[in-house]
Amino acid sequence: MEDIKTTHDLFVNIRRSIRLLYEYQKRMQGTMFHIKSVLKLSYSVKTDENGSNSVKPSSKHSRPDTRIEINKLFSLAPRQSKDYGETQLWVGNWAWDYIYPMVMEYYLGENSDGNFRLSVIQVTDDGYYLARKQNISPDRCDTYTFSLPEESNSIVLFVMEVKTKEAPWAKRWKRDSMEENLTKWMIDSREVIDDTTNRGNHFIVMKFPISDLLNDISIEKVLNNISLHIKKITGIQII
Secondary structure, three states, X not given: OOOOOOHHHHHHHHHHHHHHXXXXXXXXXXXXXXXXXXXXXXXXXXXXXXXXXXXXXXXXXXXXXXXXXXXXXXXXXXXXXXXXXXXXXXXXXXXXXXXXXXXXXXXXXXXXXXXXXXXXXXXXXXXXXXXXXXXXXXXXOEHHHOOOHHHXXXXXXXXXXXXXXXXXXXXXXXXXXXXXXXXHHHHOOOOEEEEEOOOOOXXXXXXXXXXXXXXXXXXXXXXXXXXXXXXXXXXOOOX
């Protein structure tokens, strides 16, 4: 924490930070719903005959999709309580467990053709991953082992799968798999990671600065770049 002269100054900074975090997260939530609307993605989850999660596309006349599925990454979500509280705080809990915007996965769903699926992962501070990339061996519970804030970045990862009619969705669409793969993607120096699943589906990860999502014009540019790349390697148009 920065050098603070008095306890009063310390808590003034904390109050400023929590209000700034609120405004930031409010904007990110609005951005995710905007992206979901532009791409016309549906959230209705069902299980296919292969046992994997799938999404039942909304009909053209259904009401607007107003829900996004969330996975908290970088640390576990708080344990649900069966007693008084909504959640339980245990001695072993990390403080990160209660700071959701640090790393969040927004599962935005599938398109109406059922061949495109998207999650957007918000990485507010990549200092831990940057230190890992530099072989510094950081500790998630010790922010002083992260790369400096001035040297770190705030990024989003667009995680996408484009599948053939015959193949099921990859098993990567689970919270723990996303957490494990996120570290690999963050350490990977490529801005665009093109992969193929065991069943032949395209699995694509594209990284952008969060600052590229600050307004509708820049968001449109990002989505157009993504659409062009997907069309180039799969032939499928998502916009």
